[in-house]
Amino acid sequence: xxxxxxxxxxxxxxxxxxxxxxxxxxxxxxxxxxxxxxxxxxxxxxxxxxxxxxxxxxxxxxxxxxxxxxxxxxxxxxxxxxxxxxxxxxxxxxxxxxxxxxxxxxxxxxxxxxxxxxxxxxxxx
Amino acid sequence: xxxxxxxxxxxxxxxxxxxxxxxxxxxxxxxxxxxxxxxxxxxxxxxxxxxxxxxxxxxxxxxxxxxxxxxxxxxxxxxxxxxxxxxxxxxxxxxxxxxxxxxxxxxxxxxxxxxxxxxxxxxxxxxxxxxxxxxxxxxxxxxxxxxxxxxxxxxxxxxxxxxxxxxxxxxxxxxxxxxxxxxxxxxxxxxxxxxxxxxxxxxxxxxxxxxxxxxxxxxxxxxxxxxxxxxxxxxxxxxxxxxxxxxxxxxxxxxxxxxxxxxxxxxxxxxxxxxxxxxxxxxxxxxxxxxxxxxxxxxxxxxxxxxxxxxxxxxxxxxxxxxxxxxxxxxxxxxxxxxxxxxxxxxxxxxxxxxxxxxx
Numbered sequence: 001x002x003x004x005x006x007x008x009x010x011x012x013x014x015x016x017x018x019x020x021x022x023x024x025x026x027x028x029x030x031x032x033x034x035x036x037x038x039x040x041x042x043x044x045x046x047x048x049x050x051x052x053x054x055x056x057x058x059x060x061x062x063x064x065x066x067x068x069x070x071x072x073x074x075x076x077x078x079x080x081x082x083x084x085x086x087x088x089x090x091x092x093x094x095x096x097x098x099x100x101x102x103x104x105x106x107x108x109x110x111x112x113x114x115x116x117x118x119x120x121x122x123x124x125x
Numbered sequence: 126x127x128x129x130x131x132x133x134x135x136x137x138x139x140x141x142x143x144x145x146x147x148x149x150x151x152x153x154x155x156x157x158x159x160x161x162x163x164x165x166x167x168x169x170x171x172x173x174x175x176x177x178x179x180x181x182x183x184x185x186x187x188x189x190x191x192x193x194x195x196x197x198x199x200x201x202x203x204x205x206x207x208x209x210x211x212x213x214x215x216x217x218x219x220x221x222x223x224x225x226x227x228x229x230x231x232x233x234x235x236x237x238x239x240x241x242x243x244x245x246x247x248x249x250x251x252x253x254x255x256x257x258x259x260x261x262x263x264x265x266x267x268x269x270x271x272x273x274x275x276x277x278x279x280x281x282x283x284x285x286x287x288x289x290x291x292x293x294x295x296x297x298x299x300x301x302x303x304x305x306x307x308x309x310x311x312x313x314x315x316x317x318x319x320x321x322x323x324x325x326x327x328x329x330x331x332x333x334x335x336x337x338x339x340x341x342x343x344x345x346x347x348x349x350x351x352x353x354x355x356x357x358x359x360x361x362x363x364x365x366x367x368x369x370x371x372x373x374x375x376x377x378x379x380x381x382x383x384x385x386x387x388x389x390x391x392x393x394x395x396x397x398x399x400x401x402x403x404x405x406x407x408x409x410x411x412x413x414x415x416x417x418x419x420x421x422x423x424x425x426x427x428x429x430x431x432x433x434x435x436x437x438x439x440x441x442x443x444x445x446x447x448x449x450x451x452x453x454x455x456x457x458x459x460x461x462x463x464x465x466x467x468x469x470x471x472x473x474x475x476x477x478x479x480x481x482x483x484x485x
Contacts, residue, residue: 040436
């Protein structure tokens with residue numbers, strides 16, 4: 001299992017990529033998809049929704065179980081990945097390619113608590 | 126500390142994802158649960174079910190004892206090796222366990238019980254043997270391993286893998302078993318497909334597993350076993366029934382035999398007094414989402430509850446078994462509460478897939 005070093009992570013197994021316009025692209029980690037097993041359903045937030053940091057805003061369901069996905073920071077959802085909704089198995093195939101939603105951080109939103117790759121790997125043991 | 130089956134090291138070496146199941150460290154999958162599921166529906170897969178427990182009951186009173194112990198009637202077993210599925214009830218009519226009894230002779234039976242209930246079952250049976258003064262001995266067979274080989278090609282691949290097994294088992298009818306050397310070969314299963322359940326000495330388990338794998342039988346975990354049994358509409362103890370639920374309310378009335386008015390069995394009076402108060406039907410989710418166990422169901426006749434739910438890999442829809450008010454019928458439209466949202470589902474018979482074919 002590889003943890004890309006150009007991404008940041010939450011302890012709740014989301015990966016976060018900072019785009020050039022300052023928005024954040026969010027998905028779930030490879031560790032998360034492996035623990036979940038075959039992903040069969042995604043429920044993603046709609047563009048325009050204003051979310052709080054740590055709010056459960058999406059659901060990922062595998063054959064085995066349902067899990068919440070949390071907003072890594074406060075902000076506004078600006079896009080969700082309809083292609084992933086139509087092909088949930090893409091999360092298993094490549095968790096770092098199958099992004100789930102994009103979020104525009106609120107002014108002053110705190111991204112300092114996000115982990116780097118080494119920090120996330122330490123967190124999952 | 127979790128218990129290990131004789132195949133534990135084999136699973137770990139194959140890279141299986143191990144989870145705790147009823148106190149046993151068991152493989153949930155070897156990679157993709159869905160691929161393992163399809164292997165069983167389309168070809169052949171195998172499961173380590175050695176966590177389940179075989180019990181041998183032998184003695185002059187064995188038959189009479191079993192007729193009083195379980196809700197189905199072993200008196201209907203006359204062909205050697207014939208199997209019977211039954212619930213074992215408490216005096217209130219609740220299900221202590223569901224089990225399979227194999228008839229070897231009027232004085233000799235093999236019983237296979239669930240892993241999570243095994244200790245409780247043994248204690249209950251021993252107590253009944255003592256309190257009824259029965260001339261029979263119960264032997265706990267933790268020295269045995271069990272491998273379920275399931276799928277349309279399961280029998281032929283088993284025969285190819287185990288020399289001599291074909292002659293010993295090619296005339297077995299469904300739900301019948303035969304001894305083959307140290308092996309006990311039963312044409313039974315928990316997937317809705319043809320196949321065998323092999324009971325064998327623990328020390329031969331790993332070699333047999335590897336030989337079956339070499340013959341093209343796919344190792345499958347308990348994850349696929351659960352989606353397969355749910356598609357087949359087969360009850361899982363602890364989910365679909367337990368000690369608080371009568372078999373008449375759990376879709377298992379077909380396993381309760383009340384034909385002989387002179388036969389009493391534990392729980393019979395309670396079943397007769399209470400009758401059926403609920404029924405088990407299937408649900409197919411029509412909105413997007415995944416049904417899970419213990420979600421509330423709203424019907425025109427009142428509320429019910431899903432007892433098992435999943436995404437069906439064969440049908441590519443979400444399905445569930447649900448305990449519903451009497452009067453609800455296949456074809457009805459109902460709503461299920463999934464995380465606070467009411468989603469639409471259609472009521473069907475609680476049997477979704479058999480022998481590779483969708484039934485809904």
